[in-house]
Amino acid sequence: MTNSWTDIKNTDLVVIMGGNAAEAHPCGFKWVTEAKANRGAKLIVVDPRFTRSAAVADMYAPIRQGTDIAFLLGVIKYCIENDKVQWEYTKAFTNAPYIVKEGFGYQDGLFTGYDETKRDYDRSTWEYELGDDGYVKSDIDHPRSVWNLLKKHVSIYTPELVERICGTPKDKFTKICEMIAETSSPTKTMTSMYALGWTQHSKGSQNIRTMAMLQLILGNIGVRGGGMNALRGHSNIQGLTDLGLMSNLIPGYLTIPTEKEPTLDAYMSTRGFKPMRPNQMSYWQNYKKFMVSFLKSMWGDAATADNSFAYDWLPKLDVPGYDVLRAFELMHQGKMNGYFCQGFNPLLSFPNRKKITAALSKLKFLVIMDPLDTETSRFWENHGDFNDVDTAKIQTEVIQLPSTCFAEDTGSLTNSGRQLHWHWAGGMPPGEAKKDAWIMAQIYTRLKALYQKEGGAVPEPIVNLDWRYKDPGEPSPEELAKEMNGSATEDIADPNDPTKIVLAKGKQVVSFAALRDDGKTACGCWIYSGCFNEAGNNMARRDNKDPDDTGAFPNWAWSWPVNRRIIYNRASADTNGNPWDPSRKLLWWDGAKWTGYDVPDIIPTGKPNEVGPFIMNPEGTARLFARGMMRDGPFPAHYEPFEAPIANVIAPKIRGNPVARVFKGDLEQFGDAKEFPYAATSYRLTEHFHFWTKHVQINASLQPEFFVEIGEDLAKEKGIKSGSWVRVWSKRGSVKAKAVVTKRIRTLTCDGKAVHIVGIPLHWGFMGRAKMGFGPNSLTPYVGDANIETPEYKAFLVDIEPIAGPVA
Amino acid sequence: MNMELSRRRFMVGASAGLAGTTLGALGFGELEQAYAIAIRPFKLTNTTETRNTCTYCAVGCGIIMYSHGDLKKGEKSEIFHIEGDADHPTNRGTLCPKGAALLDMVHAETRLKYPMVRKPGSDKFERVSWEVALDRIARLMKDDRDKNFIAKNSDGVTVNRWLSTGFLAASATTNETAWATYKVVRSAGMLAFDNQARV
């Protein structure tokens, strides 16, 4: 989230699209009801289903899953044509005026540079034109300005085309355009609340980008009550992402080197961007300080200037990343031997369950660390229809380790609003269950001892890992938190007075501003620097005062970066530094520096008419045109899901996202609308949390049994009664479920064709207290988003038929 | 309407009801006891409070766990109730249907209690000690890493990667556990490393 949960109360308009906040985040949704009650805010819900968010909305419109980009580009077109643009913001704070290189174009659904055999683009034309001074040329009236290119790009998305693609009735779409366009006023804001309804598509990243672009031209980024608010699904998924527990990441959104970057210098040559416009901060110029401090926190004294701070010991990528789809593809090919699942249930989480089962069956060993008895840990066990495997043939050794749950562990979690909250253990683990940190330390110390004793393949990164904890067998949460914050590894002198020590060896750095690229500081995660400094554990702060009721709560817990509550907050003031909305002040220029309710997201003395608000971009502005940074286009374009009930009406020959990666073998497993006529989608229900709460007695009773939801038309057509049994199948698998027949799912008309939607919730399996059932992953296709490989869970094709129920 | 006033009125109303008398202070006759039983004694009295955060979604609701026994004092502790923390700015004491039932997660029948091993081809888990389980894991890791570690690619560039073993990290663990996990996984050279960000 760019903003925080409590900031939502400041909004005038909430758009829930690509998510279902009332069901998945009820207590965060509270702030929507507060905005409605106190500010008269309106709520718009756009969803294939009339959800429990829609139940309290002022405006609901149906949309066919996987067509959000067409809808949103249609809204952008409406705003541009009706002059509903926050012009001063758009001209000053976005790249709208910049000139794009000659040669860039878009035709028949493709941008310049497409190579069909590689399923990839040559992106060299997706770039700005530079002037003789080396800076980007800027002229909004130029025919190749980003603005003019955008205008042209969105021009085809008329309300008629939107209705034809999305199935959204034109009158509802237009009404929504009007409501959204009102927030182009500098004194009106809109917030976007989205989640996996936007990410789990083969063009998920572009779904989000399209809304971000709309928010930028409306001037709704960096302001109170505005923003792009990704509602993260797990209690610490934000933290794990921040800390880089992903294939290609280093903590703080640094990236793992590729094998084309054999040295630290080579690695740095493509990072640490220089400003592309005069006076811009281009904050990544500090990249090396964060990187070297990270390497120091990994390998301590063994990371020296002489060995480039042990840069060699970091693994180097040969492909963009070993995301889970690639990992299970390799496993399926028999190329992986071992796998660890720490609080993770891939048998139900990853697409095409048959493939997942086959892949796990090829492992030599599988290690499970979990508080609960998961389906994955018992993937080898036969549970009849619900897990029909040949146990004896599965040669995988499975080691299941009991871990603690939240109630028995101490430490911090990062919420969706980037706030790190400390919590305390209050209960005792059952039996011999152990904390995850203990388990990791025990595994590590044993592995290290084996390498010290036996030697082996490149033992250096393991035996030299900085593990100087009081008890190496169990690092304490405080020790680990301090390490993330960072400290001085040597005395650091005042650059102006070398006799004066500004930070003594061993002291915590105050924030990432103190980090260095010479090895004198170590810091596990630069964006977390400040969480546990010499002032103490800032994550444990519990002062809930909120001066002037802005919703910032600046002294409650700690927010990254540097306790900033709304990022890009400099954009809340105009080019002279005065708040756009005097009734909703956030930050302002007092003539000499930035001041206000939040920590400025800009150098405090950066003059308002010189330094742009988007300091992480070398342009200093936000990008309506993404340059070459997105694999599938500098502008979003409508693509159908890989399995869609109709062809792409803009470019009928293109199936799915033209650059999404498809593994051999998975392509043949895509179904078409002739064989599988119904458009399916998957989602959470408010009564459950993923595959956990089916183990919880109370939640099991609140939503006991797997079901699928269909509309009344399809039910009538197929002779399906509510509460009766159905079979639903795709090209990849089949499930049996109870049917819930509802008015909340309606038949859509897309490209002249009736489209029936089948809704499939995801909470059931064969372990726990709830009735045994299936998940949507028995049916979903094995393909991910073109940029970050999020599986396409939200749009696929199925067939459905009534069946007799199981014999009691 | 000023609801601060309203609340004050509520508190006054409630305290007016105190009237200097309590259930405990009353001498009950047999029949009177039957009346009073209707109101259950307040079950949180004289218990221990511990502040924590809900383990489910990323709203990060503040919770208070009520236990018999205080872990911080070195006592045995049994959590018997979990309620929203009204002091928390985000949730203000509220909880969703998952959060309101957290107690049943803590005490779920299917909580794991002991390390177990399922041998290749076997149809059952068998209990083992932590020592056996951890030693076995370290051995399996080392054998696979030693056999399949790629120190240099075909161009002779140092790549130090281990692709034949992967790790899925838990997005409900603490940042501190995540950092420890990161160090262990990356120092071993693993690249098939991921979390629940996409699912």
Added chain:
Amino acid sequence: MFPPLPNPTVQPTPAVFGEQDLIRRSASSVPAPARQLTPMAKLIDVSKCIGCKACQAACLEWNDLRQEVGSNVGVYDNPSDLTPDSLTVMRFTEWVNPETQNLEWLIRKDGCMHCADPGCLKACPAPGAIVQYSNGIVDFVHENCIGCGYCIKGCPFNIPRISKVDNKAYKCTLCSDRVAVGQGPACQKACPTQAIVFGTKDDMKKWADARITDLKSRGYKNAGLYDPPGVDGTHVMYVLQHADQPQIYAGLPANPRISLIVEVWKGVTKYAGLAAMAGMAIFGALHYLVTGPNNVSPDEEEKAKHLAGGPAS
């Protein structure tokens, strides 16, 4: 935002009300209390309810009750009706507004309304099994319950349920144990959107007024408060978007009243204990009318007599 009540204290806290505040006691009389407590109420704003069932979960957890795992019967309502364990359930209605043709998903939290004129209490033949306090809480005293089921017949909202385990009637207590120490009910505390608020009945009515004004500004011209006069008002009230049609909310009665039979019966029980009436013809007649033949076993009647302090015959 309705200001949240402070967290409960774990320090021993005197109860703010008790049996000295009883204003009614089934099948028996109570002395007039020396004081009148401020009437309290729970306000359920259907227009803010997201049907998340946090109230159901919190109710089960706080009251140490667990609902058995049922099955899906084609709707979101689970369990599909109130039970001796589930003292509150969400009732979901898909309603197409004939004026706008828009679908509205009406979600009503069902449970005891804590009527000012409680039909259950009036119908109850077991002395002291149902009591009413001057703050409005109607509570069941299970030790005195004989499981006859008259309370269900007496209830205009069809709320109490008889347990098959101990053959006693159960319903929401308004978390009398929490209210006694200055807390709101567990459902109210949990409710994520503050669709449930709790306070003095006067404050709840004022709060409801503000909500109704907001709803009218959003086009719900018939938005209003449900505080039915037929039972002298309730201590659980609803804000409804369409208060002119309560019945569209899963059959919420438009004008709930205690049945005439129970009113007559009440006249008798008010002045005489069950034991005194055991032989009266009216008991037999009422018994038949209210519950149908042979619903109360002789055993239960014996038990009732015993509880009432009468001869065990």
